Amino acid sequence: MTDIRVLVVEDEPIAAAAHAAYVGRLEGFSLAGTAPDGQSALRLLAEFSAAGNPVELVLLDMNLPDLHGLDIARRMRASGLFADIIAITAVRExxxxxxxxxxxxxxxxxxxxxxxxxxxxxxxxxxxREQLASTGAGGGKAGASQSDVDQAFASLRAPSELPLPKGLATSTLDAVKDFMKRQDRAVSASEVMEVLGMSRVTARRYLEYLADAGTLSRTARYGAPGRPENEYRWLRPTS
Structure with missing residues (x-):
């Protein structure tokens, strides 16, 4: 997958420089440019698009000197500029x-x-982005299933954003995560149970939590007697 081209839109020079530097440190992203206000952002987006090298992600401050971030987003869509947007702002309303x-x-x-x-x-x-791409033509599928779409959108939620359900412990969750990171294949709740010394029901609860958070993939394992058992794999970004 090629690098995701990013435009930083921020009126505070120090913050703009910091966000641009952050983008430069991240694998899989490249900085297309920075803009100090809404009009500059819209102009740059249009210029990049016309040149055949469109911006794919906009890091957008909501409070700019000339336009509100929501107005910029609306004008982008009206102009046929469909870059994704991550709002970076102090606005909490x-x-x-x-x-x-x-x-x-x-x-x-x-x-x-x-x-x-x-x-x-x-x-x-x-x-x-990678999960959505894998469900399309590049992934060899005619279309996305419900589970494909659910898994892709779940990846937008970091595990820290999901409240830890009652009965789950942070230390045990970390142990499950560490175990899953080390696996080079999909594993079941029964396998996690045996290695970490917990009940199968408990292992499944932690695995389901991580799957809902977008940290693990979840597929049905067939071939064993009885009902199909889910298997889980740590999701690693592809290069």
């Missing part, structure tokens, strides 16, 4: 968040944030 989701913002980063949080959000977005 729920009505703004709802409006952002309604116009296609795929992630929402609240300032201030750390590089780790930034990398986590963009990593989830990249995985989302």
């Amino acid at each position: 729920l009505n703004i968040v709802r409006s952002a989701v309604a116009i296609g913002v795929v992630q929402y980063l609240i300032k201030p944030f750390t590089y780790a949080t930034f990398a986590d959000k963009l990593g989830s977005y990249r995985l989302f």
